[in-house]
Amino acid sequence: MIPIKDFGSKLLNNISRVIVGKDRVIERVLAVLLSGGHVLINDVPGVGKTMLARSLAVSLGLEFNRIQCTPDLLPGDVTGLNILDLKTNEFTFRKGPIFTEILLVDEINRTTPRTQSALLEAMAERQVTVEGRTLKMESPFFLIATQNPVEFEGTFPLPEAQLDRFAISLAMGYPGEQSEKGLLKGISSEHPITALKPVSSREELIDVMKKTKEIIVEDSLLGYIVSIVNETRKHREIQLGASPRGSIALMETAKALAGLRGRSFAIPDDVKEVAPDVLSHRVIIRPEARLMRRTNRDIVMDIVQSIPIPLEYEKA
Template identity: 50%
Template sequence: MSVNKARYDSYRSELDAVIKNIEHVIVGKKQISELSLVALLAGGHVLLEDVPGVGKTMMVRAIAKSLGLQFNRIQFTPDLLPSDITGVSIFNQKEMNFEFRPGPLMGNVILADEINRTSPKTQSALLESMEEKSVTIDGHTHILPNPFFVMATQNPIEYEGTYPLPEAQLDRFLLKLNMGYPTPDEEMSILSLMIHDHPIDTLKPVVTNVQLQEMKQKVTEVYVDDTVKKYIIDLVTRTRNHRSIYLGASPRGSLALMKASQALAFIMDRDFVVPDDVKYLAPYVLTHRILLKPEARFEGESAESVVMDLLNRVPVPIQKGQHAR
């Protein structure tokens, strides 16, 4: 145990540094930065649903900079074509052949801004690349760089002229997060912080890519006890027969919940998952994977409230051999 602990300690300092870096730029959003790291370490992607101007871009840039990763931003518009993001082959007249010009997708950390503004064709190109970690153009498969982390944003207010993401595609995001407005105190310190230069310009990488890869490897080694797995499965299966839910979460949901829990446990300096990890992450992992019945929506229920309701009901296993029923 002591050996394990020492190893985690070494990562602990780096993880702390990353979070500190992000906090340097984004005031008071430690939870969101942590959750973003969870998604990154678990190899997943994040859907940020929020109004403009709360610092989504800044946070993604801060993560990218702290990890020394290449950051690309794609502003989705209705006329954006798939090739505009993946890249395109251009005929080189000098060399008389087609030459691949990589698009903005060919980066480590991608901010896909207002993803619901673009056509489903372009959306699916993005989501496919997220899942496959590669793009195929003109019969050539181009492997995307590693790590590949997409943070897509959606504006929950404006729906005119948007193409809402279908259920199947929402499923591809590991977590769905909400930034929310800062508190007045936090906003005060934001103003003081930004009065001269933007701090993002001074941010230095604190983790190397190699270390990041190591960490990702370690995350997969975090132990998940059978009782915890049962708890996850119990939660997810309950979404499938809840009275307010029209469509429950898929097995991909269980998998996502487990992977995210592993990453969270790792960040929390543990080599095993506890039910608290699961309970904490469940709203972020499950809400975008379930569809409410219309009548439930009319009654004022939301995906969040239903998931919270489930969490308040599913018994937590606290004993070996005891399985949640």
């Protein structure tokens, strides 16, 4: 079985041929993939969100589907429909794009809450129910959703319960000048995605995901995670804190990050590094905090800095 670090390195190197200068974002996405979660990317158009999802699917040799969300998109367009076969005079189920291994849901906040909710069962339980019939989905199933945080006209903001289903929320950000220059050079003849080849497989991914589950988290570190999440529920600037699902996502993502860094155990630095990405979208801050131009991320980072790490890790 390939070590988690080697698996992550070869994927990161392959994807970075297309997504230039975004190694941190790629590493976070790989961590969520290995932990069995899903990713929400909030950023402006044109920074590579779609290319990141496609590059990941190609690198793993997995099936990839894309759903472009619009206000008239229906749940059946996502899950599939029962269609009457005129030859047999019977209904047959035609699977929708959600039945894939890596799914990109582009501009998720542009479709209606009814259609957004069609994704929830698949994200949480790896199954889809259509007209009373429940269909199991293949493993792995990894969803990357994107939304534009700038344009709000004609959008349907994701409710807190749905945001909580995403293990992590990221922003791609604009590339640096040198990275953007390298990007322009790379696409001068043809887009790098056209020459990208698989460097892994579905079977190898499943093996590495199983190995990620075996990463050790000591009891004291579990207490550290709980302390951080619990503080989001008591903080004076937060109206609604993170749920236990946030604690689980924080632990699982930290474990995966530890594996990608070549360790068989998680440490407080893993937790501190991913906590803002895991918890920021799960909290609702008070209006007075917004008036002070405080953001969810600012407050979560303050909380992380305020919680002391366990004593045994300080000695180490």
